[in-house]
Amino acid sequence: MKITVLISRILLGFIYLVFGLDFFLHFIPYQPLHTGKAGAFIAGLKGTGYFYPMLKIVQIIGGISLIINRYVPFFAVVLFPVSLNVLLFHTFLVPSGWLMGVTLIVPNLLLGYAYRKYYSGMFVATPIL
Numbered sequence: 001m002k003i004t005v006l007i008s009r010i011l012l013g014f015i016y017l018v019f020g021l022d023f024f025l026h027f028i029p030y031q032p033l034h035t036g037k038a039g040a041f042i043a044g045l046k047g048t049g050y051f052y053p054m055l056k057i058v059q060i061i062g063g064i065s066l067i068i069n070r071y072v073p074f075f076a077v078v079l080f081p082v083s084l085n086v087l088l089f090h091t092f093l094v095p096s097g098w099l100m101g102v103t104l105i106v107p108n109l110l111l112g113y114a115y116r117k118y119y120s121g122m123f124v125a126t127p128i129l
Helices: 002-025 036-047 051-068 072-093 095-114 116-123
Strands: none
Touching (some): 002 051, 036 051, 036 072, 051 072, 072 095, 095 116
């Protein structure tokens, strides 16, 4: 299990770090941009002016954190909605890219399972102060 967690942590961290940095540094050449609903979705996120840069900064910080093994349970939770959204985006809007969604969600779920003892406080039905 330790090797699986290590591979999942490094893979997820590397992917998020690379794609987060690419937003700012533009070192990955892209094919033509998305059209239709996928293009409208991306344009909406970028059109807000704040959301996409914030998302990419969270990806960079989360990626570094996973790679250096600091605050991993926290960033596994923070990055999970991003992984889920990538999976859903590539499943429903751009089905040809479904593998990227799976490549993100599977290691994220493995990390969630591996660090489940750290999440016990989050799943309390009625918290008491």
